[in-house]
Amino acid sequence: MHIRLPSKMDKILQYLKIKIMPNTLFFRTMLLIFIPLILVQIVSVIAFWDGNWEKVGRRLSNNLSNNVAMAIELTTNNPEILADVQELYKKNYGLTFDLITNEEQQLAVKTNTRYSEDYKLVTGLLEESLHQKFPKTLTNVYLDNGRQDVIILVEAANGLYRFDTSTKNIFSTSLFGFLAWMVGTSLLLFLVATLFLRIQVRSIATLAQVAEDFGKGINTPFKPYGSSEVRKAGLAFIKMKERILKQISERTQMLAGVSHDLRTPLTRMKLQMAMLPDNPENKEFIEDIDEMEKMLDGYLAFVSGEGGEKNTFVDMNELILSIINKFRNSKALIRYSTNDQVSAIQGREQALKRAVTNIISNAFNYGKTIAVGLESNNKKLEITVDDDGPGIPADKREDVFKAFYRIDESRNKETGGIGLGLSIARDIITSHGGKIELSDSELGGLRVLISIPL
Secondary structure: OOOOOOOHHHHHHHHHHHHOOOOOHHHHHHHHHHHHHHHHHHHHHHHHHHHHHHHHHHHHHHHHHHHHHHHHHHHHHOHHHHHHHHHHHHHHOOOEEEEEOOHHHHHHHHHHHOOOOOOHHHHHHHHHHHHHHOOOOOEEEEEEOOOOEEEEEEEEOOEEEEEEEEHHHOOOOHHHHHHHHHHHHHHHHHHHHHHHHHHHHHHHHHHHHHHHHHHOOOOOOOOOOOOHHHHHHHHHHHHHHHHHHHHHHHHHHHHHHHHHHHHHHHHHHHHHHHOOOOOHHHHHHHHHHHHHHHHHHHHHHHHHOOOOOOOEEEOHHHHHHHHHHOOOOOOOEEEEEEOOOOOOEEEOHHHHHHHHHHHHHHHHHHOOEEEEEEEEEOOEEEEEEEEOOOOOOHHHOOHHHOOOOOOOOOOOOOOOOOOOHHHHHHHHHHHOOOEEEEEEOOOOOEEEEEEEEO
């Protein structure tokens, strides 16, 4: 048999999945929408740049450099028409220029250097075109007036030419309109996708919450909504819940009937034994009948699970105190510590009382010193029950939660019950969304930790 070992790439993908991928369905779906959207926008901008913006900008820059070259050529050969050319260029091309000579020429270079900016996105194509037109001439391009105007300096034989025009004459503003259109439509798409996904995710989250409530014994009304797949899952959950409730009801009714039928002959036997002479044999027989009734009550409590009880807000501090007061007359020493800030929880009071009673009762059966604590930690209510008894071996701590399992296999009524106490307690705590853990106690015996979500 060939076993494939994980490669380095598999480990990298697993790491990325754990560390980078979001946990919720909403953000994972938004990631699937957002990443392709960004990639499409990047590709669109690159394609637009190559196919439109750069081509138009280069053509505008070539036109402006041609106009500059023409103006320099005309006025150099015919200085007397300088004023006419300046007027013509200003009127037809929106391009003004001056011829600077002598000392003013150096001053103009220094003055315009203050406005120099390395803004190649705007001036790069124009500089390239000017260098092609004037390969052996010093040319400089500057931005002025908050990058609204472009200044061109060209040294000629008769002096320094300073041209001034708008930046709109050297590059197309359609790129910004295109970007604004893309960003606007993307934001609109993102908003629509967010609203749509929230509705879909909310239906799934509602279904999950209803399922969790049902596991805790809370029958929350639920009407499926959302996509067809979610509605189908919701309808399947409702049918499943109805079948489970029906099975629980039928089982409870059947066991209640069996319990009633068995108690009747047991009651007759107790009455008959009460009329017989009082001797050791008869006394033992009556004790056996009492134990049978106790076992019958335990079986019924285990299978019924307090299923018909309604959920209410339960003050666990008062509940534990009421349980401890029942054991005050015992020979064992009990200590109880609580936190005044502990909140009440929503649950079935009688069921919770039965579960905690079973745990504390076990501690009294096997220990002489018992410590009970109530705390809230990380949105959980925690109940600890410690004793100084013999404890439970680590390899048997999971087995003791099995129905009818007893560490003492003799089933001697003096050494414990019928093996259902911890099973009932776990069933009740689990139905409230909590858990029970067993560990070693600081007192030397067993520690039972009950955790229930607040």
